[in-house]
Amino acid sequence: TELSGYEYINISTPRPGVGLVTFNRPRALNALFTPLFRELNDALRKLDKDAEVGAVVLTGSEKAFAAGADIKEMKDKTFSDAYGDDFIELWSEMASAIKKPVISAVNGYALGGGCELAMMADIMYVSMGATLGQPEIKLGIIPGAGGSQRLTKAVGKSKAMELILTGNNFSGKEAEQWGLAAKAFQTPEECLEGAITTAERIASYSRIAVKAAKEVVNKSQDLGVREGVEYERRVFHGMFGSKDQKIGMAAFAAKQKPEWENA
Numbered sequence: 001t002e003l004s005g006y007e008y009i010n011i012s013t014p015r016p017g018v019g020l021v022t023f024n025r026p027r028a029l030n031a032l033f034t035p036l037f038r039e040l041n042d043a044l045r046k047l048d049k050d051a052e053v054g055a056v057v058l059t060g061s062e063k064a065f066a067a068g069a070d071i072k073e074m075k076d077k078t079f080s081d082a083y084g085d086d087f088i089e090l091w092s093e094m095a096s097a098i099k100k101p102v103i104s105a106v107n108g109y110a111l112g113g114g115c116e117l118a119m120m121a122d123i124m125y126v127s128m129g130a131t132l133g134q135p136e137i138k139l140g141i142i143p144g145a146g147g148s149q150r151l152t153k154a155v156g157k158s159k160a161m162e163l164i165l166t167g168n169n170f171s172g173k174e175a176e177q178w179g180l181a182a183k184a185f186q187t188p189e190e191c192l193e194g195a196i197t198t199a200e201r202i203a204s205y206s207r208i209a210v211k212a213a214k215e216v217v218n219k220s221q222d223l224g225v226r227e228g229v230e231y232e233r234r235v236f237h238g239m240f241g242s243k244d245q246k247i248g249m250a251a252f253a254a255k256q257k258p259e260w261e262n263a
């Protein structure tokens with residue numbers, strides 16, 4: 001796959017099976033705008049199709065994961081511009097179109113759309129000193145890429161309401177304490193390294209099983225427990241049609257390491 005030649009992102013393979021996407025718009029603290037999302041969506045779709053890749057890490061710089069949507073680009077938009085183009089619909093593609101796990105490694109600022117993008121990932125890792133927040137209220141707007149929904153599901157209504165109505169920032173350490181982030185690390189380097197290590201671990205498992213696991217966990221966000229458990233059981237039944245179920249269980253019984261066929 002052709003994964004070079006982007007202007008606002010860099011793609012690399014730091015370890016076998018791991019696709020690393022790094023935002024590269026340093027002068028604007030990785031402020032998000034449509035040209036960046038075109039590249040991000042293109043890269044994620046290619047990584048999703050790439051048989052060599054098992055999981056993706058999304059990161060920014062030590063200073064900023066992303067300081068939000070580009071305010072200078074947005075400031076003169078009218079209602080009909082925003083509604084007519086379905087502004088930022090494109091920005092949420094990661095949350096629905098990508099079937100492989102995505103881990104966000106959040107260092108520095110993750111504000112507004114940057115925080116929302118970090119929350120769209122399947123797993124969020126942070127450094128303790130990261131600065132997250134939904135400051136849209138200070139600009140006379142509200143979160144527009146799922147912040148009001150994902151933050152509320154993760155931390156509960158009262159805290160989400162407080163954060164969104166005050167626009168107060170919160171730290172990586174708090175994100176971890178509240179369960180928004182899966183892990184908090186002392187330094188940005190450790191955060192990125194931790195995300196890459198977890199992605200490598202995920203990439204070592206059956207692609208089929210990983211895809212199914214992500215699918216069923218995501219269902220829990222939309223379904224009630226009873227329907228969710230039934231949905232999970234049907235997908236679980238389906239696993240017995242995969243080669244990897246036979247390979248994984250035979251390897252266990254033989255005390256060997258499984259050699260997945262991803263089939």
Ligand code: CO8
Pocket residue numbers: 027028029031032067068069070071072073088091109111112113114116117135136139142143144145
């Ligand atoms: N948009 C445009 N430019 C930005 C943004 C931004 N969000 N954030 C920073 N920049 C630019 C600055 O204008 C500055 O440019 P220049 O050098 O040309 O003046 C450069 O980046 C460096 O920034 P600062 O000099 O301000 O750096 P500081 O270290 O002093 O401050 C802060 C860092 C605190 C992060 C500060 O830049 C700031 O407050 N930024 C705005 C944060 C914000 O309000 N973000 C929310 C934006 S609204 C939003 O995201 C709506 C979401 C809609 C959906 C999104 C879907 C994904």
